[in-house]
Amino acid sequence: MPISAEHVGRRYPATLPYRVSRAKIEEFAHAVGDTAAQADPTTAPPTFAMVIAAQAWQALFDDPDLGLALHRTVHGDQRFSHVRPLRDGDEVTAVLSIEKVRSRGLGDWVTIQVELTVEDEVVCTATSTLLHTREEESAA
Amino acid sequence: MSTLASVTVGDQLPTRSVHLTRADAVRYAGASGDFNPIHWSDRAAQALGLPGVLVHGMWTMGQAASAVTDWAGGAERVASVFVRFTKPVLIPDTDEGVLVEFTGAVTEVTDETVVVALEATCGDDKVIGAARAEVWRAEVRR
Numbered sequence: 001m002p003i004s005a006e007h008v009g010r011r012y013p014a015t016l017p018y019r020v021s022r023a024k025i026e027e028f029a030h031a032v033g034d035t036a037a038q039a040d041p042t043t044a045p046p047t048f049a050m051v052i053a054a055q056a057w058q059a060l061f062d063d064p065d066l067g068l069a070l071h072r073t074v075h076g077d078q079r080f081s082h083v084r085p086l087r088d089g090d091e092v093t094a095v096l097s098i099e100k101v102r103s104r105g106l107g108d109w110v111t112i113q114v115e116l117t118v119e120d121e122v123v124c125t126a127t128s129t130l131l132h133t134r135e136e137e138s139a140a
Numbered sequence: 141m142s143t144l145a146s147v148t149v150g151d152q153l154p155t156r157s158v159h160l161t162r163a164d165a166v167r168y169a170g171a172s173g174d175f176n177p178i179h180w181s182d183r184a185a186q187a188l189g190l191p192g193v194l195v196h197g198m199w200t201m202g203q204a205a206s207a208v209t210d211w212a213g214g215a216e217r218v219a220s221v222f223v224r225f226t227k228p229v230l231i232p233d234t235d236e237g238v239l240v241e242f243t244g245a246v247t248e249v250t251d252e253t254v255v256v257a258l259e260a261t262c263g264d265d266k267v268i269g270a271a272r273a274e275v276w277r278a279e280v281r282r
Contacts, residue, residue, distance in 0.1 A: 024171075027170070027171045028171040028172065028202075029206075030167070030171070031164075031167045031168045031170075031171035031172070031199070031202070032168070032171075032199065032202030032203055032205070032206050033156070033158065033202075033203055033206045034202070034205070034206040034209050034210065034215075035206070035210050036206075036209045036210055036213065036214040036215065037209065037214070037215060040214065043214055043215045043216055044215060045202065045205060045206060045209060045215055046205045046208075046209065046215050046218045046221050046273075047198060047201055047202040047205050047221065050172065050198050051171075051172055051173060054172070054173060054174060055173075070176070071176075071188065074225075075197045075198070075225055076224065076225060077222070077223060077224040077225060077270075078197070078198070078201055078222070078223055078225075079220065079221070079222040079223075080220060080221050080222075081219070081220040082215075082218060082219060082220065083282060084216070084281075084282040085215035085216055085218070
């Protein structure tokens with residue numbers, strides 16, 4: 001059974017805590033050319049949240065009910081809404097939920113949301129639209 | 141931080157020009173943990189019907205966001221960023237790589253926030269669409 005609208009609302013267990021470090025902020029800031037964060041690596045660039053959100057994505061691809069494969073998935077759009085930036089020392093957990101599924105032909109547009117929480121407060125919401133292409137039904 | 145106190149609609153962010161090479165994609169892979177081989181192996185990319193290695197969409201979004209943080213004075217100022225990925229950015233296996241340009245313009249100013257419309261172009265292609273960032277005008281640690 002491929003992913004369908006009936007999976008909307010499905011929510012996965014929180015990821016193990018990820019500890020944000022100065023070294024990782026610095027490395028990431030260098031990779032995306034964020035000179036503000038390179039000068040002061042105590043505050044993470046806005047898209048650093050993806051490093052942690054991506055760990056939550058694993059639950060989606062591991063869910064046997066959905067039949068999703070990473071190599072058949074294209075990233076359509078991405079939003080980060082920050083209550084505050086991630087900072088050095090934050091212990092972050094991530095919870096993924098399926099927000100919307102629209103199917104067209106062999107393609108499924110899937111909107112997922114990852115909430116990043118530090119000390120019981122949601123500090124960032126990462127929302128992604130993914131285009132997943134189903135495998136052709138095999139005759140077997 | 142007076143930049144955002146006097147900001148008006150139509151203000152342009154400094155243009156950011158990046159000569160993107162395969163080393164940048166490898167660096168982003170390491171920094172982000174996204175080791176999908178289509179971002180470093182022509183063979184893997186071609187097996188999926190792509191012309192060759194392409195950069196992570198999140199690299200492009202990250203650079204666009206950096207244009208905002210560098211202008212606004214850091215990530216404490218950024219309330220949100222949105223990007224639609226419209227075209228893949230192919231990276232030739234050359235020393236000079238490919239030029240990607242990032243621009244931004246203020247489209248809205250309220251008492252609390254500034255909205256910046258973002259663009260990224262590679263050759264004749266706009267590689268992101270509907271991209272925007274919302275920036276806090278006041279420097280407050282939230």
